[in-house]
Structures are given as C-alpha cells and as structure tokens.
Amino acid sequence: MRRLLPITLWLLVPVVLAQGAEVSPFVAGMAALEADDYAEALAQLQEALADNPQHADAHYALALAYGAESPLRDERQVVRHLDRALRLDPENAQYLEARLEALRRTMPEEKAFSTTDTRRPALARRILEIDSTNALAHEELALSAFLEFDWRRQLAFRSGGWNPLATRGRSGAANRARARADAHLAAALQADPKRVSAHRLRVRLAVYARDEGQLDVAARAFFTAQPEDPAAWLYLGLTAYRRHDLSVAERHFTQALAAMPASERASFEQIALLLSEEEERAFSADSATVAARFWQVRDPRLLSSQNERRLEHYARLALADLLFADVRRGTRGWATTRGEVVVRYGLPDVDRRWVSSSVGAYQQWVYGGEEGFSLVFQDLFLNGDVEFPSSAGGEDEATRARSLFHRTPERFVYAPPGLTPFPHLVATFKGADGQTEVVIPMGVPVDGIESPENQHLLDLRTGAFLLDTDAEVVAEARRQVKRLGSGDAVRLGSTLLWTGGHGLSVDPGSYTLVVEFEQPRAGAFGVAREPLVVPDYHQPGLRLSSAVLAFLIEEENTAAGPGRVRRGPFVLHPSPQNQFATDAPIYLYVEAYGLTLREGRTQYEVEAILKPEDHAGALARVARRLFGRPPPSGVSVRYPLSGTTADEGQYAILDVVAETPGPYLLTLRIHDLHAGRTVETTRRLELTAPHTAPSPPLP
Structure with missing residues (x-):
C-alpha cells in the first residue's frame, strides 16, 4: 500500500509530526494509514474531504484504506473514491494504476480480453501513454494478449490445427497475439524484475504454447528473480519433468515442498482424492502405510530411483495451480473443478470450447485410450465460474463426473518419449x-x-x-x-x-x-x-518345466558367458522372442521332474512337434478331405533317452528350412516309459523369412 501513495506525501508525515505542529486531518489520516489503523484513517480522511471535497489525494488515500485487507474493506467505496480522484486529476498515473488494480480484484481475468467490456485494457493503454514503463499496465496487456492467443489458437484447432510457425491465417493471428504477450511481459519484467504475477503469466504462456524451451527459460528467470519462492522451485521441477530429466525434477520438487508453508505442502502430500473405495477404507485405519503403498504400487519403473507416478502428481498439481488459480478469490488451482480433473487425470488429449447464446460458455475435455471418456464444463454467466453443468432433472454432467470419480479416481498412462x-x-x-x-x-x-x-x-x-x-x-x-x-x-x-x-x-x-x-x-x-x-516343481509326480527357445545350446565344456543360461551340463543362448527365421535351426530345451527310476536308471522319450496353426473352418477341413489335400504337416523329432536322476534336462533341434513362414504351434512331450505317463507343454511361435527374423549370434 505504501508504495502507491505519492512519495512526497509520505515524506511530509514524519516531518510534520516531528515538528509538533498542528496536524491536519489529511496528514493524520495518512499517518493512521501508515500504521495500518484503518478505522482512524477513514475517520481522518473523511474529515479532510469534508473540509475540501476537491482534495484528490484524500479521495485516493480513502480508496487505499477501503481496499486494504481489513474488516472495513469495501470495493464499491474504492471505485467511488478513485473515480472522483480521477475526475479531479485524470492524468495521474498512480490513480489510474489503483483503478486498474481495483478492476483486477473485482473482475474475472477473462475480462482482460472481452468484446463487451474493454475497461481493463483501455486503462492499461492509458497508463502507458503517461508512463511507458509501468509494469502493471504491461502485465495487463500481456494477459489480454495471452487470452487472445488462447482464443485464436482454439479457432485454429477447429480449422485443421494450430501451427506455431505460421504467419498467416488463424494460426498466424494466434502467433501474433502470443508475440504481443511476450513483448509486454518482457517490458513488465524489465520495469519490475521481481514481479511474481508477471513471471507466473510468462510460465503459463509457455505451457499453453507447448514451448518447452521457453518454459525452461521462463522458469529459470522466475527462480533468478525469486529464489525463495516455492513456486519458483515448483516450476523448475515442472520443466525438468516435462523434458524427462527425472532426477533434476525430483530435486526441485523436493526443494519446493520444503519451502512451502505447511498448509500448501499438505495439498501435495494428500492422496485421498486419488484412492479407490478399498484404499479409502484402509486409509482411514492406517494412512501412512496406505500412502506409501499407493505410490509404490503405481511406480511404473523400478530400475530408476525416482517414482515417476509421484513426480507426475507434483507436476499435475503445479499445472492445475498455474492454469486455473483464481487469484481474485484466493482459490488455488487444484481446488477448482478443472484443477481437480487435472490432478486426477492430467491434461486432456483434446480441448474443445464453444459459446452458447443463451447458457454461457462450454468446454469439453476428451481423454483417449481404451477406457477413454470426456467431461464437459460450463461457465454459465461468463464470469470465470467454471463448473460441471447440472440440472434438477436427474442425469447431467455433474452426476456423470461424480460417477466417473467414483469408478476411476485417477488415471496415469506412462508413455513418455x-x-x-x-x-x-x-x-x-x-x-x-x-x-x-x-x-x-x-x-x-x-x-x-x-x-x-x-x-x-x-x-x-x-x-x-x-x-x-x-x-x-x-x-x-x-x-x-x-x-x-x-x-x-x-x-x-x-x-x-x-x-x-x-x-x-x-x-x-x-x-x-x-x-x-x-x-x-x-x-x-x-x-x-x-x-x-x-x-x-517340488510336488510329487511327473512335471515339465517351461520350454526354452534358443539360438544355440552347447555342451558342458562351454563357459556360460553374459547373456547365457547354464542348466546342468548345457549352456543356452535363449531367444527373447517367439520368432525365428527359416534359414537356421531352432533349439529347444526342457526339464522333466519326477521321472521313474528302475535299477537306478530312467527310461523316457522326448518328442518335439512343430505344426502350422490350422485356422481352417469346419467346411474348409471337409473340403480338404474330399479333395485329398493333406493338412499342414510341420516337422517333428522323437528319440529315447536314459539317465540316472529323476530330474533331467534335454534339448532338441528342429530343422525348419523347408517350412513355410507363418504361425506355428510347438508341442514338447516327455514320455516316462517306466511309469507309462506323459506330460507336455505347448507354445506358439512365428516362422518368418530370413531377412525379417533374428539370425544366429553375430561373431
């Protein structure tokens, strides 16, 4: 507040008081204002106006007193006294600035770019005519240009997409609005390098423009100007996360949380919004354990030391607050309707907007994928109050949204570059x-x-x-x-x-x-x-292990190097996929457990059968028999073996040179000849032409 009063008036107060001279009501009112005694300030300044109704500075000081955070706050009186001060001194930049701030406090930010109410940008331009370096006016015009950019970008999306490099058409118009926003933000920050609201708008513009490079620049500039601000650390974490530098993102998010007041940090640590019904019940009994398990279960990668799902949560909270915070009402972005959706599901894949002539503005968010869904929001009175449309008639968007939150409290699709x-x-x-x-x-x-x-x-x-x-x-x-x-x-x-x-x-x-x-x-x-x-496999009876497909199986004297598997006397070079070329043999390995021993020896047969999958229908099979065409044959091997232990491993080699590429079914059988029992395992594999499948190991 003090910075808004003329400096000469602030210098006058201590001088008059120190001299012990009789103090006028105006000077006494300013002294009370300086001491944050707003009741006394109002009384003295009103007396000053009673003595001189044309006292412009008294009207201005009264506007400041009525606009201060106190039980006496009255925005209507703020406007009344500022308007009177401006009628008396219409070219006073400080009065104009205070009037613009009053509009910003009482009007939704959407009014910064409006075809029906141009008071805010008009005031900003008037201020710049008097003071070309005024930071508030430049920030206001930057906000107006940002909102125009967002509107024109939506128009471009409707007609084929927005091209950030275009100079013509709807994309070109959007890009010119963005350039104006950038220019005004640069001027605002040159005039006031520590202006937090301008830094936030610059970061927000970069997010809307999907300009990761500019986002990084804006976040770093914010941090340079305000290194103690938790939001500066938060945006550094956001930009690092979006460029997939997870270790840096984790460090910055951790520093942001440490710098936050406890009430704000609680919003980042709270997970109740994201819990399923079962997790909610467990959470009420043991919140710490459930919270730890919540992040552990949802961590998509275990090889990295960072929990990507938790980092995504922090990034979503940062985005929700950046995009949807209502500074006018003191509402954090994650506490708004759209912000809650962002925290639960992230930003949408598609964002559609339209205006109805009778029932306000609408916005539809579409989330794709196998279990995709959409949500519709409404700004009924075009005043920034965005909610789910509701009605008294039963099923509506608000009901659908609550049902979705119940069924799917959160969603995270891990698909980074x-x-x-x-x-x-x-x-x-x-x-x-x-x-x-x-x-x-x-x-x-x-x-x-x-x-x-x-x-x-x-x-x-x-x-x-x-x-x-x-x-x-x-x-x-x-x-x-x-x-x-x-x-x-x-x-x-x-x-x-x-x-x-x-x-x-x-x-x-x-x-x-x-x-x-x-x-x-x-x-x-x-x-x-x-x-x-x-x-x-330790249960009694004849059992069979998995069948391993291999490029090569070698005997006992071969060392099991990297990428090889030793099973008993054999060293396997296993294949990572069920796909083989027809120009090389397929090695198969299997282990049998619980073979019958007689006189210290086992007797069994190994049989491997590779047959093309027969997808012919019943009629096709009948026709095949009538015309004497044989079904697909494939290849098989069968040989007897004997050993001295109940558990033994063996391998077979299948020559597939003569086979036709396509899907096959592989069956491996072990016949225990002593016990007369058979076990088998099957798996599908693909034979392909030599140039599309793995070849044997490179030398």
Whole structure:
C-alpha cells in the first residue's frame, strides 16, 4: 500500500509530526494509514474531504484504506473514491494504476480480453501513454494478449490445427497475439524484475504454447528473480519433468515442498482424492502405510530411483495451480473443478470450447485410450465460474463426473518419449530349497552401436523384478553392460538386438513380473509388466518345466558367458522372442521332474512337434478331405533317452528350412516309459523369412 501513495506525501508525515505542529486531518489520516489503523484513517480522511471535497489525494488515500485487507474493506467505496480522484486529476498515473488494480480484484481475468467490456485494457493503454514503463499496465496487456492467443489458437484447432510457425491465417493471428504477450511481459519484467504475477503469466504462456524451451527459460528467470519462492522451485521441477530429466525434477520438487508453508505442502502430500473405495477404507485405519503403498504400487519403473507416478502428481498439481488459480478469490488451482480433473487425470488429449447464446460458455475435455471418456464444463454467466453443468432433472454432467470419480479416481498412462518396445520371454525351472527359478531372456535395440565413433560402447542397464500382491519387491536382478561383446547381439531385419537376461529365485505363487532396460546415451528405455504364476516343481509326480527357445545350446565344456543360461551340463543362448527365421535351426530345451527310476536308471522319450496353426473352418477341413489335400504337416523329432536322476534336462533341434513362414504351434512331450505317463507343454511361435527374423549370434 505504501508504495502507491505519492512519495512526497509520505515524506511530509514524519516531518510534520516531528515538528509538533498542528496536524491536519489529511496528514493524520495518512499517518493512521501508515500504521495500518484503518478505522482512524477513514475517520481522518473523511474529515479532510469534508473540509475540501476537491482534495484528490484524500479521495485516493480513502480508496487505499477501503481496499486494504481489513474488516472495513469495501470495493464499491474504492471505485467511488478513485473515480472522483480521477475526475479531479485524470492524468495521474498512480490513480489510474489503483483503478486498474481495483478492476483486477473485482473482475474475472477473462475480462482482460472481452468484446463487451474493454475497461481493463483501455486503462492499461492509458497508463502507458503517461508512463511507458509501468509494469502493471504491461502485465495487463500481456494477459489480454495471452487470452487472445488462447482464443485464436482454439479457432485454429477447429480449422485443421494450430501451427506455431505460421504467419498467416488463424494460426498466424494466434502467433501474433502470443508475440504481443511476450513483448509486454518482457517490458513488465524489465520495469519490475521481481514481479511474481508477471513471471507466473510468462510460465503459463509457455505451457499453453507447448514451448518447452521457453518454459525452461521462463522458469529459470522466475527462480533468478525469486529464489525463495516455492513456486519458483515448483516450476523448475515442472520443466525438468516435462523434458524427462527425472532426477533434476525430483530435486526441485523436493526443494519446493520444503519451502512451502505447511498448509500448501499438505495439498501435495494428500492422496485421498486419488484412492479407490478399498484404499479409502484402509486409509482411514492406517494412512501412512496406505500412502506409501499407493505410490509404490503405481511406480511404473523400478530400475530408476525416482517414482515417476509421484513426480507426475507434483507436476499435475503445479499445472492445475498455474492454469486455473483464481487469484481474485484466493482459490488455488487444484481446488477448482478443472484443477481437480487435472490432478486426477492430467491434461486432456483434446480441448474443445464453444459459446452458447443463451447458457454461457462450454468446454469439453476428451481423454483417449481404451477406457477413454470426456467431461464437459460450463461457465454459465461468463464470469470465470467454471463448473460441471447440472440440472434438477436427474442425469447431467455433474452426476456423470461424480460417477466417473467414483469408478476411476485417477488415471496415469506412462508413455513418455524414448519408451521403446522390446522382446522378452519367461521360463521357469525347479530350484533349490523348495524354490522356483525364473529365467527372463530379453532383447534390447542397440542400433548405431557398431558405428566407428561408438566403438561398441553400450552403457546399458537392465533389470528384472518380481512383486508380490502388496507390490513389494521380493526378488530382483540388475545388470550394467558397458560394451557390446562378441556374440551379445543378433539382428532382427535392420534392427540390432542386444540379447541377455536375468535369473530370479522365488517361492511358488502369484507375482507381477517387471522387466526393464534403460540406455541413457540413446535416451531410450523400456518397461514391461505382466502377471506371473510361478509353479511348484517340488510336488510329487511327473512335471515339465517351461520350454526354452534358443539360438544355440552347447555342451558342458562351454563357459556360460553374459547373456547365457547354464542348466546342468548345457549352456543356452535363449531367444527373447517367439520368432525365428527359416534359414537356421531352432533349439529347444526342457526339464522333466519326477521321472521313474528302475535299477537306478530312467527310461523316457522326448518328442518335439512343430505344426502350422490350422485356422481352417469346419467346411474348409471337409473340403480338404474330399479333395485329398493333406493338412499342414510341420516337422517333428522323437528319440529315447536314459539317465540316472529323476530330474533331467534335454534339448532338441528342429530343422525348419523347408517350412513355410507363418504361425506355428510347438508341442514338447516327455514320455516316462517306466511309469507309462506323459506330460507336455505347448507354445506358439512365428516362422518368418530370413531377412525379417533374428539370425544366429553375430561373431
């Protein structure tokens, strides 16, 4: 408040008081205003006006007193006295600035760009005619240009899309409005480098423009100007998260939370909004445990030290507050209707807006995906109060939204740039001490690794994790590969795959398997999650392990190097996918448990059958028989074996050179000849032409 009074008036007060002279009501009123004694200030200043109704500074001081945060606040009196002061001194920039601030306090920001009410931008332009460096006026015109940019950008989307580089058409008009907003913000911050509202608007403009580079610049400028402001740290975290620098984002978000007052920090730590019914019941009994488990269960990546879902939550809160905060009413963005939706589901995939001649403005947010949905908002009186449309007639948008919140309290689709699909398979074997061994062969695309400048540098990190039903990690394996070694890669068409994998030992049961890789040098990473039932091979009876598909199986004297799996006397180079070329044999490995021993020896047969999947319908099969055409034949091998232990592993080799590319069904059988029992396992695989499938390991 003090900065808005003429400096000469503030200098006059202590001089008069120090001299002990008789104090006029105006000077006494200013002294009370300086002491935040608003009741006394109002009384003295009204007396001053009674003595001189043409006292412009008294009207101005009364407006400041009525506008101060106190029980006596009265915006109508603020406007009344400012208007009278301006009639007496129409070119006074301070009076005009105070009048503009009063409009900003009492009008929604949408009125900064309006075809029906131009008072705010008109006042700002009038101020700049008198004071070309006025920060408030430049910020107001920046807000007007920002709102125009947003409106024109929506028009461009309706006619084919917004092009940020266009100079003509609707996109060009939107871009010119954005350029005006940038120019006014630059002028405002040059005049007042620490102006928080201007910095926030600059960050907001960059978000709306989807300009990640400018967002980073704006966030850094805000931090330079206001390093103690939690919002400055928050926007640094937001921009780091949006460029997928997770470690930096986590650090900045942590610093932002530490700098926040407790009431604001609680909004970032509260998860009640996101809980399912079951989680709500558990939360009421043990909030700390449920909160910790909430983030743990939803963490999409275990190989990284950051919890991406938690970081996404912080980013959503920052965006909700940045985009939808109502400064006029002191409402944080996440507490608004649209802000709550952003916290639950993120920003929409599609944002449509339209205005009705009779029932206000509408906005529709569309979220895509398999379980996509849309939400409609309404600004009934065009005053910034955006809510779900409701009616007394029953089903309406408000009811639909509440139903959605109940069914789907939150949604998070993890699909950042660099997310790369990769092949992997799972096999299980009998382990020691009642456990089961889980083997996970995997392949990682490493294109470009053979270039001379890389010299086979890889910098690859991989991991495999088994999670129990409470999302606790019960077994994990990690690996770091610095260089591509001899025989570590196979080629899939034009793609080079590093092949390796992990082995885990766990008790039998139901788990979630998570397989990951990250290649920081290439900016690539991959995540795969799937349910996994781990069988118990220690139960009595004849049992069969998973069948492993391999590029090569070698005998006992071969060392089990990286990417290889040793099972008894055999070393396997397993394939990470069910796809093979027809120009190389397929190696199959399987283990039988509980074979019958007679006189210290087992007698059994191994049979492998590879047949094309027959998708012919009943009529086609009848016609095939009538015309003497045989069904697809495939290839098979069968041979007898004998051993000295009840548990034995064996492999078979299938020659598929003569087979036609396509989908096949592989069946592996073990016949226990002593007991007359048979067990089998089946799996699907694909045969392809040689140029589209993995070849044997590179030398």
